[in-house]
Amino acid sequence: MSIDFEIPTEAKAIREKVRKWVHEECIPAEKELDSKPLDEVLGKLRKKARAQGLWCPFVPKEYGGMGLGPLANALVQMELGESMLGALSMNTQGPDDASMMTILEHGTPYQKEKFLKPLLNGEKRICFSMTEKAAGADATGMQTSAVKDGNENYILNGEKWFSSSASVADMAMVMAKTDPDAPRHKQYSTFLVELPNPGYKIKRNIKNMAIEGPHADVIHGGHSEIEIRDLKVPADNLLGGEGNGFNMGQHRLAYGRLRHGMHNIAKAQRALDMAAEHVTKRSTFGVLLADRQAVQFMLADCASELYIGRLMLLHIAYKAEKGLDLRQENSIAKVFLAHMVHKVIDTAIQLHGALGFSQDTPLAKWYTQVRSQRLVDGPDEVHKWRVGRNVIKAYREHGTTASAAGGDLL
Template identity: 60%
Template structure:
């Protein structure tokens, strides 16, 4: 039997989260830019914690809701309806901090969790992830930042690029090369660094094409993408996350959740864009006829509906596999690529149906269009994922005489 119905407890949780967003978050969004952002967040957090809607994916023993992948996927699609990211901040599940917190929850020692995870869950501290380097780009195994053992400490030297949120963080997970000679995927280790630290210097926040939202008040910021210089950064051995040589796997664990979360939030944004497109098509008339009655426009909307449907199925299937501890690397790469393009296509279609109005800032579509472009780069660019997907297809055929296992064939 194949059952696509959500369990009763997950349905109830979804309704509770949706009500919180509808009744508290969305009415607060017009205030963004008119008063300090974190004053708004603080007020919403009081209500979120009162309702038990806090750190959805963090284990209960560390102060979170302890949700599994399926329940969290459903919650995150609702969270994604808040386009100033107020819902994510209110519930303490904002990216990219969420995936880094999850990494610490999964791989940290009991001592590390008590010392570092608890204040993160309590929203007393913030954390970032420093893996990407300018020269290496998407090739995590090409990073040149080094870590050399010196007794009970490690000394790190190198540079990092696009360390999102680093300028506002109290902690950083930093990946560095600890072995030049070992197997390629065992040459790296992840370290937890307390900030500020003179050895971890923010050079600048890199100007980007667009930030989807940045507060208006001086001295207050939510994100930024930092260029970092690491010079003689001393880290205690006890701050190794996972095991020495396990850094690549640590990074993939973190990126895996990030890719899935991007997909869940993209679903919400694409659905909102399609709703705007349908509303505009129904209300607008040209040459004596509703735009909605033109077959070409109906075809455009049909393409969007198809892509949204497939994206929902992908997200739910990946959540299903994650619930059961199954390997989801191939499925996650396929979904990451497909959903990034889906979001771009749906927002572009909605913008087109709005005509010149869509190109203005009188609707959110222009800002969403610019933001959607980054989804084809973050957590691995299209080409790297396609390369990985294609190799898996070939390996499947070599092993089994069919490519089915690399194309969802375990379903039937």
């Protein structure tokens, strides 16, 4: 009996269709952004995508999506990340995607009609306001408060930090403390807020090290510092009930980590392809770069990292399909894939020489962008701490660490 790595025929066909879409439509459209408005370029792409049935891959068909399960969606995301317009073209961009999932699972009929429907149609965008300066990676350290004003409204006060895509959002998903006396993980609730709103003020878009083009906010999702002052939110906009904000947020972030990893695979693959193309054409001192053993070793290292990353994501997709606990693997993969994409892009820059360091290729821009992967959705250190703690726990319970190190593969 053998382990079956055969991808179902239908999933394979969808992957090929999306790969063709990215290479024939999205990557060429990137060049149009230099001379045309983003709305025009993206609008044209989205219209074509919907006509081909390429829309909201993970969303059930009854809500207008493709209805893909975890494996097929992973295969699709691992193609879309090759282009900065890939995810946007199919309305599966972050942070909107994970918020759509959260409202799908926990929203009331009213919330699905008012907030989810325009998101699924691509008419509106949503941001996620959880992180705060004082709390950072510790989500249970949030201080933004939500106090009930009678039975009709909640009044929110506080601040938020690095709220992704707030500057282009039409609504926000805001997490706030509703019961400071409850157990630590039950103190928080999540609210859906219509924007613009005088109680939700964008103080500034936080500048970071990433090289940004003219459409960076929309394409990559800018990061805003938010002031929340006497923000009145109708009780009908409480998502998932009081005290469930933390757990919903962690579930939401879990998919975000996977999506980042899937897109990192695609970006690393494109960078490796660019490197291979360059070394097969470039000669130094009369020798083709591709014929130099040192160059071949560099490419081999990148290929190995990509291979490991793909296997990680496929195993996690398998566990998701089966409804199994994937938190340990998710944390391991999140850290690994963030470093993998950085290493592959760095190698591609090195092999391109000064050209790679210039902005004549997308490599320099990607290099500055992917550094955030080791911070967003939980920094490396938090995930390593959690993984290491689980290793100790496994040994104490079973006398072996295997279950915390992929042992269920065997």
